[in-house]
Amino acid sequence: MKAEIFLKSERCKGCGICVAFCPKKVLAIDALGRCSIVNPDECIACGQCELRCPDYAIFVDKKKVAK
Amino acid sequence: MEDRIYEKYFRQHRLPHIWCPGCGNGIVMKAIVEAVEKQKLNRDNTVIVSGIGCSSRASGYMDFDTLHTAHGRAIPFATGIKLANPKLNVIVITGDGDCTAIGGNHFIHGARRNVDLTVVLFNNSIYGMTGGQASPMTPVHKKATTAPYGSVDRPFDACHLAEAAGAAYVARSTAFHVQHLTDMIAGGIARDGFSFIEAVVQCPTAYGRKNKMADPAQMMMWMRDNAVMKAAWDKLPTDKRDEKFPIGVFYQHEFTEYGKAYNEVIEMAQGGKK
Numbered sequence: 001m002k003a004e005i006f007l008k009s010e011r012c013k014g015c016g017i018c019v020a021f022c023p024k025k026v027l028a029i030d031a032l033g034r035c036s037i038v039n040p041d042e043c044i045a046c047g048q049c050e051l052r053c054p055d056y057a058i059f060v061d062k063k064k065v066a067k
Numbered sequence: 068m069e070d071r072i073y074e075k076y077f078r079q080h081r082l083p084h085i086w087c088p089g090c091g092n093g094i095v096m097k098a099i100v101e102a103v104e105k106q107k108l109n110r111d112n113t114v115i116v117s118g119i120g121c122s123s124r125a126s127g128y129m130d131f132d133t134l135h136t137a138h139g140r141a142i143p144f145a146t147g148i149k150l151a152n153p154k155l156n157v158i159v160i161t162g163d164g165d166c167t168a169i170g171g172n173h174f175i176h177g178a179r180r181n182v183d184l185t186v187v188l189f190n191n192s193i194y195g196m197t198g199g200q201a202s203p204m205t206p207v208h209k210k211a212t213t214a215p216y217g218s219v220d221r222p223f224d225a226c227h228l229a230e231a232a233g234a235a236y237v238a239r240s241t242a243f244h245v246q247h248l249t250d251m252i253a254g255g256i257a258r259d260g261f262s263f264i265e266a267v268v269q270c271p272t273a274y275g276r277k278n279k280m281a282d283p284a285q286m287m288m289w290m291r292d293n294a295v296m297k298a299a300w301d302k303l304p305t306d307k308r309d310e311k312f313p314i315g316v317f318y319q320h321e322f323t324e325y326g327k328a329y330n331e332v333i334e335m336a337q338g339g340k341k
């Protein structure tokens with residue numbers, strides 16, 4: 001996993017924009033209609049989900065490489 | 068989690084915002100605060116002025132001095148603020164109905180006067196707030212509650228209108244092209260004069276559902292596939308343009324800013340006497 005993904009689920013409206021634009025199918029809408037992380041290991045930290053989330057509900061931090 | 072700079076510009080206690088799932092307004096609101104950050108504007112000297120509409124509700128979520136005004140009248144209010152205190156950076160948020168229908172005259176005369184404002188028009192091609200009536204920017208053949216068989220009215224190109232009316236900076240981008248949109252707004256903030264940025268946004272609820280695009284992500288893919296950078300657009304043959312539309316900076320010109328011209332009059336009238 002190259003990144004840590006944080007969700008502020010109380011803000012998420014389940015619009016699916018992050019899911020649609022994630023190139024690695026990391027995200028999905030769960031049974032309650034909110035974004036959930038289903039394939040964390042696949043995340044490449046591209047930030048597309050955070051960039052286009054209209055509700056500021058998803059955040060991606062690149063993992064700092066331990067030296 | 069690392070702190071996000073854009074978060075400090077929002078009134079945290081007012082989030083989540085009222086906009087529908089997938090509404091593009093939140094994306095443009097973030098692009099505006101990113102542009103403010105990019106241009107290093109002092110927050111205490113920056114005022115956000117909006118009209119009426121879903122888009123105009125943005126001012127209520129932004130942690131600046133903000134003014135939510137009357138339908139179509141954001142530009143006149145903003146003009147008053149700028150003239151009363153020229154030190155302020157004044158950003159106007161408006162919708163396609165707010166700016167080009169009820170506010171159409173204020174828009175062209177604001178551009179003509181060239182007051183130093185940055186006007187961001189959230190263009191969702193519809194009156195979102197009142198349930199989906201056609202606006203002067205609804206494309207031909209697209210459906211609205213007031214055009215159930217598709218609109219027959221020719222739409223305004225608000226960028227052409229702004230340029231013809233005398234704006235000093237004219238640009239367009241979309242909710243898909245977030246970083247580009249931020250740059251377009253930052254360029255408008257930097258320009259001393261009337262700057263106009265059209266942000267194409269998705270309204271899945273009032274526009275998308277009527278026009279076979281109820282899915283917000285699908286609407287953003289439409290933006291991705293149809294927006295063409297200006298340089299490429301200029302070379303695109305007319306028969307290949309179809310639903311496509313240009314984005315980028317269309318026009319920039321240095322005109323005398325209204326406040327400066329007005330100050331000269333004040334000095335003249337006072338005849339050098341203090």
Ligand SMILES: Cc1ncc(C[n+]2csc(CCOP(=O)(O)OP(=O)(O)O)c2C)c(N)n1
Pocket residue numbers: 119120121122123138161162163164165166169189191193194195196197202
């Ligand atoms: C004087 C006046 N006339 C009409 C209205 C009703 N009204 C509220 S918002 C709106 C249209 C908004 O459309 P737009 O500017 O495109 O904003 P959107 O909701 O699409 O973001 C209208 C007609 C009003 N509030 N005030």
Ligand code: SF4
Pocket residue numbers: 011012013014015016017018019034035052053054055056057058089
């Ligand atoms: S884009 Fe944002 S609001 Fe939409 S589903 Fe993803 S996290 Fe939720």
Ligand code: SF4
Pocket residue numbers: 003005021022023024025026027042043044045046047048049050060
């Ligand atoms: S950062 Fe990129 S790969 Fe990771 S979840 Fe977001 S969109 Fe998917």
Ligand code: SF4
Pocket residue numbers: 085086087089090091092121122191195196269270271272273274
């Ligand atoms: S009606 Fe349209 S513009 Fe208004 S909040 Fe809903 S999606 Fe956004």
Ligand SMILES: [Mg+2]
Pocket residue numbers: 120162163164189190191192193194195202
């Ligand atoms: Mg509108």
